[in-house]
Amino acid sequence: MQGGAGVNRLGQKLDEALWGPETAVRLVFVQTGLALLIGIRVAFGPYHKLAGTPAALFDPVPILAFLGGMPGEGVIVALQVTGSLAAAAAVWRRYPRVSFGLAWFCYLVLAGLFSSRGKVMHNDLLLLWTAVPFLLAPVVVARGDTEPRREYGWPVRSSAVIAALIYGLAGYHKLGRSGLDWAFGDNLRYVLLWGPAYGPVRWGEAARWVAERWWAFKGASAFSLLFELTFPVVVFWRRLQPLYAVIALVLHGATWVFLGLDYWAWAATALLVFVDWPVVIASLTGPPSASAGRGA
Amino acid sequence: MTGDVPAPGRPDDAGTPGRAQRWLVAGALVLLLVPGLIGIEMWPLTAWKLFSFARTDRQTTWEVEAVDAGGRPRPVSLDGLPLGYQLAGWHLAQLPGAEYLRRDEVCRTLLEAVAAEHPGVTNLNLTRNDRQLVPHGDDWAVNSVREVLHSCRAEPA
Numbered sequence: 001m002q003g004g005a006g007v008n009r010l011g012q013k014l015d016e017a018l019w020g021p022e023t024a025v026r027l028v029f030v031q032t033g034l035a036l037l038i039g040i041r042v043a044f045g046p047y048h049k050l051a052g053t054p055a056a057l058f059d060p061v062p063i064l065a066f067l068g069g070m071p072g073e074g075v076i077v078a079l080q081v082t083g084s085l086a087a088a089a090a091v092w093r094r095y096p097r098v099s100f101g102l103a104w105f106c107y108l109v110l111a112g113l114f115s116s117r118g119k120v121m122h123n124d125l126l127l128l129w130t131a132v133p134f135l136l137a138p139v140v141v142a143r144g145d146t147e148p149r150r151e152y153g154w155p156v157r158s159s160a161v162i163a164a165l166i167y168g169l170a171g172y173h174k175l176g177r178s179g180l181d182w183a184f185g186d187n188l189r190y191v192l193l194w195g196p197a198y199g200p201v202r203w204g205e206a207a208r209w210v211a212e213r214w215w216a217f218k219g220a221s222a223f224s225l226l227f228e229l230t231f232p233v234v235v236f237w238r239r240l241q242p243l244y245a246v247i248a249l250v251l252h253g254a255t256w257v258f259l260g261l262d263y264w265a266w267a268a269t270a271l272l273v274f275v276d277w278p279v280v281i282a283s284l285t286g287p288p289s290a291s292a293g294r295g296a
Numbered sequence: 297m298t299g300d301v302p303a304p305g306r307p308d309d310a311g312t313p314g315r316a317q318r319w320l321v322a323g324a325l326v327l328l329l330v331p332g333l334i335g336i337e338m339w340p341l342t343a344w345k346l347f348s349f350a351r352t353d354r355q356t357t358w359e360v361e362a363v364d365a366g367g368r369p370r371p372v373s374l375d376g377l378p379l380g381y382q383l384a385g386w387h388l389a390q391l392p393g394a395e396y397l398r399r400d401e402v403c404r405t406l407l408e409a410v411a412a413e414h415p416g417v418t419n420l421n422l423t424r425n426d427r428q429l430v431p432h433g434d435d436w437a438v439n440s441v442r443e444v445l446h447s448c449r450a451e452p453a
Contacts, residue, residue, distance in 0.1 A: 050380055052378050053379070054409075057380060057383075057387055117382075119386040120339055122346055129340070132321075133317075136317045150312045158321040165328060165332070170345075173343060173345045173346075177349055186353075
């Protein structure tokens with residue numbers, strides 16, 4: 001009987017994690033934020049520069065395997081313009097399902113082309129994946145409705161589950177391929193010392209400082225691995241979500257400063273999905289809304 | 297600390313996601329978890345192996361050397377080439393097991409781009425560079441052992 005009750009409780013928790021209630025304003029805020037991020041990536045990404053990629057260096061990702069070569073600049077720019085306009089329409093909630101879907105599709109193709117140069121690129125994948133539930137998000141939203149409802153909650157909740165699992169999988173493979181040595185060996189020391197091989201380092205002296213202090217590089221790598229491995233717990237303990245989002249911001253900022261790796265889209269996505277911004281804004285600007293005080 | 301569990305009959309029980317929405321989320325989770333756990337790379341399905349190999353003091357990189365008319369080789373940064381060429385190192389890493397024609401195709405492709413940036417280049421070497429970080433006083437130095445995998449010559453104008 002106890003086992004059955006446990007399964008029921010787990011099922012209930014999973015149900016809440018994926019389909020639980022949120023306010024209409026949070027749904028609109030997150031979807032608008034995702035559309036804005038997609039629009040920025042599509043509009044300002046260097047995709048048009050891919051046009052000169054020679055055939056010998058074009059290695060299409062599976063979803064673009066039908067392409068015989070990198071598309072011309074006209075096609076890529078057309079995708080960027082279309083995706084940007086669609087994202088703008090989604091931000092202003094004009095035909096939100098169609099416009100959000102079109103922006104997401106253009107972004108998928110452009111990011112796919114960016115990854116068709118011989119290396120799996122992850123820079124855009126968190127944003128692409130967390131946006132998936134919003135492809136079928138409610139179109140008619142009563143923004144004045146302050147009552148958290150499941151019909152508004154499921155895109156936000158399932159998007160958060162997807163993002164948490166992605167971080168968890170990243171930690172899982174670190175542990176699987178390198179074991180605890182990833183955290184407690186000299187791994188991060190050499191990552192930092194080899195740093196320039198990965199990209200333009202922003203603050204080489206700081207990287208060197210960390211690399212030459214065992215407690216700093218081992219502490220940082222152990223914390224980083226623990227952070228990724230435990231990220232999925234925020235699915236059930238949602239009050240931890242803002243904390244994990246802030247840590248994600250710090251870690252992605254650190255990889256940019258120390259290694260020159262640009263993961264700002266990951267940091268922005270995590271902050272958007274895991275922080276209840278309407279509640280935060282309401283608490284800063286005026287009397288708390290009806291949803292204030294709920295778990296983030 | 298646990299998630300909010302609404303009591304039955306509360307207003308938020310209404311408007312639960314429909315079948316299409318549930319299938320979308322379930323499909324996304326399957327497509328995320330199966331490649332993620334097994335380790336399949338089929339972008340955008342991926343194993344999320346970001347920085348998963350522990351780094352050591354040794355590192356192998358694949359590089360390009362431009363050779364001028366005097367026969368002097370000098371390394372060329374792929375980051376200085378157009379965007380479509382900047383990840384060529386990943387293609388070079390696949391070349392040891394590739395046929396001669398593939399090696400030469402990649403070499404000539406890169407030579408064309410390098411010659412456009414660095415006039416006077418007559419040959420291009422695709423090299424494997426086995427590097428090791430060693431302490432050097434208060435600093436670090438890199439010992440490099442380069443091995444030319446393939447060379448190609450510019451066609452006379």
